[in-house]
């Protein structure tokens with residue numbers, strides 16, 4: 226209520242209405258310096274009379290791509306700097322596909338690690354829970370929190386044998402383990418389509434990082450999100466994705482489909498759906514279907530459509 230100001234009105238006037246005036250946080254005077262209403266308006270007008278709004282490069286703020294990081298006041302790479310993201314990735318000294326030059330992680334970490342939450346139990350326990358299904362972590366919410374707190378200790382990204390960069394396990398995982406959450410910006414499919422075709426195809430180049438949850442929601446992990454967006458597709462994957470609900474919120478989780486050894490590359494079946502586009506698959510597994518596309522689903526849908534040329538005009542009876 227203290228942000229709303231009732232403008233005075235003339236009691237004799239018949240057609241009177243009440244105006245509500247609201248100031249944004251930046252321009253709102255603090256409560257002790259709040260002036261009577263009339264003075265406030267005059268004061269604000271004087272304060273901003275020489276204010277010239279910044280010029281928008283495209284001429285229309287609405288046509289600018291949404292800059293997730295800058296909006297939150299951080300200096301992130303943003304879309305035009307996709308190449309710098311690539312450089313950043315390439316310069317990381319990750320060693321993958323071989324033995325780790327580091328000490329086993331469970332020797333290094335303990336529950337007394339600064340910044341640890343109640344789920345940052347020591348890695349000895351992490352080992353037990355990951356390898357022993359009768360471990361103490363029971364509820365989905367507990368598993369979720371545990372997964373979120375430990376994914377950096379369990380996973381790494383690096384050069385993939387399938388395509389570009391991929392995600393690898395630093396530790397063995399058990400079938401059914403929650404591996405990582407696919408996070409990013411939640412957008413609607415039309416926005417995802419526009420971004421994919423008009424922006425990312427030319428800028429990012431290496432493919433897009435969109436995860437379609439359903440017909441109404443897409444997660445765009447191009448500029449925000451965890452390393453889950455680097456997980457490659459395989460026709461014989463060791464993981465699968467599911468949307469789960471934790472405390473009323475939906476999360477896309479990558480689960481282990483089978484036991485996964487240390488340093489294996491994580492993969493799941495993208496079930497890439499496109500009637501007109503074929504994406505050649507490089508997974509190299511014996512049962513590779515040759516394309517990333519979900520052929521069966523596409524065939525099913527294709528059968529539902531009749532080409533326009535085959536439609537006959539209604540002749541009447």
Ligand SMILES: C[S@@+](CC[C@H](N)C(=O)[O-])C[C@H]1O[C@@H](n2cnc3c(N)ncnc32)[C@H](O)[C@@H]1O
Nearest residue numbers: 388389390432433454455457458505506507508
């Ligand atoms: C989410 S990215 C995966 C990370 C990607 N490797 C990278 O370095 O950015 C998805 C893109 O990777 C490529 N990709 C992933 N798996 C593939 C596969 N099995 N065969 C061919 N290309 C694949 C496709 O270009 C796809 O659009």
